[in-house]
Amino acid sequence: MNSTFKTDVAIIGGGPGGAASAIFLAEKGLKSIIIEKEAFPRFHIGESMTGECGNLVRRLGLSEAMDQVPRTIKPGVIVYGKSGKNTFHIPVMRRNEAGELEQSFTWQVRRGEFDKMLLDKAQENGASILRGKAVKVLTDETGTPCGVQVRQEDGQLTDVLAEVLIDASGPATFLHTEGFTSERERGKYDRQIAIYTHVKGATRDEEDHTRIFYEMRNHWAWFIPIDEETVSIGVVTPSDYYRDSKEDLREFFLREIHKINPQLSLRVPDVSLVEEVRATSNYSYHIRNFTGKGFLCVGDSHRFIDPIFSFGLHFALTEGKMAADAIANYLLNGVGRDVENPFAEYERYCELGMDTIQDVLDCFWDQPTPFAFMVHSRYVDDFIDLFAGRVYQEDPSPGLQAIRKVNAKLREKLQPQH
Ligand SMILES: Cc1cc2nc3c(=O)[nH]c(=O)nc-3n(C[C@H](O)[C@H](O)[C@H](O)COP(=O)(O)OP(=O)(O)OC[C@H]3O[C@@H](n4cnc5c(N)ncnc54)[C@H](O)[C@@H]3O)c2cc1C
Known part of the structure; x- marks a missing residue:
């Protein structure tokens, strides 16, 4: 017979998205089990953090721990144009309480050790780690996910029953392969x-x-x-x-x-x-409808755009926090109990940030000259905000509006004339 565990939240994947979700859930008093198939530390690409990602690491209480892992201080990003010309620099700056920009820094890390540090912190704060591979979503009589089946290294099958399932499986996109989300669309920076x-x-x-x-x-x-x-x-x-x-x-x-x-x-x-x-x-993809009754996706498990400006860790950690907030509201305060998808607002907000980065990247790749002009002359502060990861803009900044205008003009130009 399969052994069975019960918890509040089952998390598939112990990378940054899964570990951050568990740490923030523990802050709310919620229990979680993280299912991870690899032994940590393991090699992972993606070493550069945005400014706001660094702030989340601080928020997790890990500033001192950062001195114990291989890392460097990142004061900003420098982009060298073709043949080394048209260089631009974007410093890491934060917004202080008065909303003013001030000098800051973030980190560049070796991911094996960084990811292990986050996972250890999750465990220290009360999350359980189950070594094994999630192989099947368990559902109740209405078809709603209520847990996950895990194959452990010795072949034993374990059922983890949970109120909510977080998919933080990265590019493995577990819930998509299990048929709970929409299709996996090719991203613009595929191939x-x-x-x-x-x-x-x-x-x-x-x-x-x-x-x-x-x-x-x-x-x-x-x-x-x-x-x-x-x-x-x-x-x-x-x-x-x-x-x-x-x-x-x-x-x-x-x-x-x-x-x-x-x-x-x-x-x-x-x-x-x-x-x-x-x-x-082929790392660029987009999966829609990644939330529903009993489940939601975090980080690369639903979308990855392009690695050029280092937003992967940022989204994984930020969405881990937002997911914990949404789940706590649902489980502890009953928010969304009476609607079809209690996590629809979480999904909308995730897409708001990722769509912003899609627009920034489209402009950078399609129109590098206007982009460079906007970065270093026209909308300096707005671009500092965007590169830092302040991308959840319900009210887009003038710089983001300008990017969208430039993108729209190009789309219009490329449209076939009738
Ligand atoms: C070429 C490249 C360069 C990049 N450079 C940067 C960069 O400089 N800065 C940056 O911020 N981001 C970068 N990224 C992106 C960044 O690495 C990812 O966005 C980030 O790791 C996402 O975290 P995650 O937790 O969502 O997924 P992951 O880090 O991939 O973690 C997922 C975890 O789930 C586990 N897992 C998967 N399936 C299962 C299963 N069925 N059962 C149990 N466990 C499972 C995996 O073993 C893994 O540990 C880059 C990406 C690429 C492709």
């Missing part, structure tokens, strides 16, 4: 491949900014210092371009980092690779 590793021996600058090197549309590289010696470097190109090269990942990576942009070549005269060269392709 791309990111090829990356960690290196030692790179030439470092005085300050450890996240640096982005532009070669041409959808062809770029990142340079993210993650500790005193190590830098994460990744090359992103259309998948066809990589396939046509007929090179293996390592050959391709080593050639491209010397070719993409002179500002990157300068920093990698002689580097040694300290991790295998890995690749992720």
Whole structure:
């Protein structure tokens, strides 16, 4: 017979989205079980945080713990245009209580250790961790999710019964594969491949900014210092371009980092690779209807747009917090008990933030020149806010409105004339 556990919330995935959800649920007095199939620490790409993501890490009480994991201080992001020209810089700044911008910083981290730190914190605060793979959603007589079945390493099946299911399974998109959400639509930045590793021996600058090197549309590289010696470097190109090269990942990576942009070549005269060269392709997707009675999705389990401006961790942590608020309102205050989807407002708010970033990225890729002008001349403060992750704008800032205007004009121009 299967063993059975009961809890308030079952969380599939112990990455940043799942761990943050558990920590914020514990603050509300709610119990959770996190189901995670991998042993931590495990390698994960995605090391650069936005300013607001850093603030959430502080809010979780982890500022001091950040000194114990491999990390660097990130004062901002620098984007180098084609051939190293038209560079722009966006500093990390926060809004103080008076609403004014003031200098701040965030972090760049090695994800293996960072993710483990978050998961340990969740456990310390009372969440249980169940090592195993979620394999099936359990439903009640009305078809509403009421738990999840887990296959543990020894093959044993365990049922975790819960009032609410959080899918934080990342790109595995568990609830989608189980048929509880809409289709997985290809994102606009699909058909791309990111090829990356960690290196030692790179030439470092005085300050450890996240640096982005532009070669041409959808062809770029990142340079993210993650500790005193190590830098994460990744090359992103259309998948066809990589396939046509007929090179293996390592050959391709080593050639491209010397070719993409002179500002990157300068920093990698002689580097040694300290991790295998890995690749992720087709990472851009959008799943709608990702909430319903008994379930909701957090982070990459419902949408990922494009890695260029480092919003993945930000969304995973922010949505973890918003999910905990929505679930606490539902379970403790009965909010949404009488409606078909108690988490509809959570879903709307998640999409509001992600749609903002979709618009920012579309403008950056489709119209780099007006974008650069708006960033460093016309709407400096608004762009500082957007890059920091202040993206849930019910009342869009003039900078965001300008982005949308520029995007709309281009769409109009590209529309077939009748
Ligand atoms: C090329 C690339 C570069 C990136 N760079 C950045 C960056 O610089 N900054 C940034 O903020 N973001 C970046 N990201 C995105 C970022 O890494 C992710 O958005 C972030 O990890 C999302 O967190 P998550 O918790 O939603 O998912 P994940 O971190 O993927 O965690 C999901 C967890 O669920 C577990 N899991 C999955 N299925 C099951 C199952 N059935 N049962 C049990 N466990 C399961 C997995 O083992 C995993 O641990 C990048 C992404 C890509 C593709």
